[in-house]
Amino acid sequence: MKDDDSQFSFRDLLTTLVPAGVLSWALAMLTASYMGYAKIDAAFISSLVTSVLAVYGISRKDDKETRKPDKKFIVESKDQTPPTK
Numbered sequence: 001m002k003d004d005d006s007q008f009s010f011r012d013l014l015t016t017l018v019p020a021g022v023l024s025w026a027l028a029m030l031t032a033s034y035m036g037y038a039k040i041d042a043a044f045i046s047s048l049v050t051s052v053l054a055v056y057g058i059s060r061k062d063d064k065e066t067r068k069p070d071k072k073f074i075v076e077s078k079d080q081t082p083p084t085k
Helices: 010-035 042-055
Strands: none
Touching: 010 042
16 A cells, blocks of 8 residues: 555646646746736736745745835924024
């Protein structure tokens, strides 16, 4: 008897290859769209690529150094008079 846990099953193969195939197709279509060979909505293909990469656990890392600093607004009270010229 074969141990089901140790053998790579056909289902596992499909769950790996189908997203890889969709990713390959989407990247090919996105490239063709940018090169002018195909008229496809780039936003749809880009969202498809992002979704498939999320299946594999790949996401964009947001560095604190590259983020824009938050602007802090200072609101003065009404009681203060404006400076004179």
